[in-house]
Amino acid sequence: MGHIPQRSLENLKKYAYKGVDKSLISRYVLNPFWTWFVTLWPLSVAPNTITLTGLSIVFINFFTLLYYDALYLTEREGEEGPPHWVYYTWAAGLFAYQSLDAIDGKQARRTGMAGPLGEMFDHGCDALNTTLEVILASRALGLGRSWWTVASQIATLANFYLTTWEEYHTGQLFLGHISGPVEGILMIVAIFSISGYYGPQFWDQKILTFTHLENLTLMSRLPNIPLNESFMVFGAFGLGFNIFYSYLNVLKATRAQKTSSIRPLLLLAPFAGSALLQVAWLSHPRFNNSYILDSAAFVPFLCAWGLQFAHMVGRMILAHVTKGPFPMWDWVWIWSIAGAIDANLPLFGMAPIIQTSTRNTTIFVWFTLFISFAAYARFVTLVINDITNYLGIACFTVRKKDDKGVWHNAQPDKLS
Structure with missing residues (x-):
């Protein structure tokens, strides 16, 4: 067919989505809303159209940030950032994204379009949203351009990678009592809303001072760090919790399958290596x-980092739905490897070859972003073409088979 080998395409017909969601908020609060919300969409609307609509709203939020916030477009400091009302639009946009992301599967079942393409498309949009929300949430928390924002990026991407890694080995998507797609998103919605009311400076308050615990003897020995940094620490504990339970689920699956319980741990190396690569590039010694x-x-x-990550996990999800080998290497890292090596040449007594000035560094970063975007766009296009051609379906059109087995675009009054 092209990008996907023929034997892997044949495995697409064996694919069946399996998922577990233990969230109480999802079960008793959000799911009744989602069940009603999906009925507002005509049966002629494809599930992937709903997914893409949600991602488009997030992109609008991101472009709003770039439009209003000179801090992210220039090297000037001390900018006030977006008007407070903008944070409310981010909160509304993210909640809309969560809702649309939740009902695309329900729409797929309503229209009979549930399948591997839907999971690929859904996870691909989620991967892109992850980095965009890190940037937006970091601005709302007042973290700006800092290592805390980098730490947030690593932790958030790590959680997504863990979920995909776990699904590859267990065959099902597992969402615990507290998960990123449910409680995590609601937490960020709350952050946006608070920043909309008080402004990002709200998060600069010291946590013990804010909670009136600084005078307690038991608490006096704890560091009185700002609320935004406390949120990062909380996220680190959450990441550790997810690592532990994800591995328990994978360990249970490997024992049931009587396969190695050590090898899955080795498959965490691609994410660790790619994250260390980006940190190495960022932490280079100053030169001019x-x-x-x-x-x-x-x-x-x-x-650029987020697009490279989306490319990596996209290949992981493709391996899951086609029962293919786990991807350990991704060629899109080459440009980041070149950037990291070039920027760190001063450590070896040599001047950078490419990044000799702020201007040249910026040009190379934008070039890496362009290459990463082109690589991911190419991957998405090829995979969608291969799957739709092989299964005889469409990505953004609801299609049905007639009595003779011929596919036709479905009409709203012909669907049930």
Whole structure:
């Protein structure tokens, strides 16, 4: 067919979605809303159209940030950031994204379009949303261009990678009592709303002072860090919790399948290696004041990182639905490897070859972003073409088979 080998395409017909959601909020609060919300959509609307609509709203939020916030477009400091009302639009947009992301599967079952393409498309949009929300949430928390934002990016991407890694080995998507797609998103919606009311400076308050616990003897020995940094610490504990329970689920699956319980741990190496690569590039020694973390290149750097991550997990999800081998290497890292090596040449007594100034560094970061975008767009296009051609379906059109087995675009009054 093209990108996907023929034997892997044949496995698409064996695919069946399996998922577990233990969230109480999802079960008793959100799911009744989602069940009603999906009925508002005509049966002629394809599930992937709903998914893409949600992602488009997130992109509008992101472009709003870039439009209003000069801090992310220039090297100037001390900018006030977007007007407070903008944060409310981010909250509404993210909640809309969550709702649309939740009902696309319900729409797929209503229209008979549930299948591997839907999971690929849904997870691909989620992967892109992950980095965009890191940038938006970091701005709402007042973290700006800092290592805390980098830490947030690593933790958030790690959670997504763990979920995909776990699904590959267990055959099902597992969402615990507290998960990123449910409680995590609602938490960020709350952050946006609070920042809309008080402003991002709200998060600069010290946590013990804010909670009136600083005078208690038991609490006096704890560091009185700002609320935004406390949120990052909380996220680190959440990541550790997810790592532990994800591995327990994988361990249970490997024992049932009588396969190695050690090898799955080795498959965490691609994420660890890619994250260390990006950190190595960011932490390079200063040369002619060229330093990504302090420059306007920081946001395009994060976006390039996010696109490379989306490419990596996209291949993981493809391996899951086609029962293919786990991808250990991704060629899109090459440009980041080149950037990291070039920027760190001063450690070996040599000047950078490419990143000799802030301007040249920014150009190279934007070039990496362009290559990462082109690579991911190519991957998505090829995979969609292969799956739709092989299964005889359409990505954004509801199609049905007639009595002779011929596919036709479905009409709203012909669907049930």
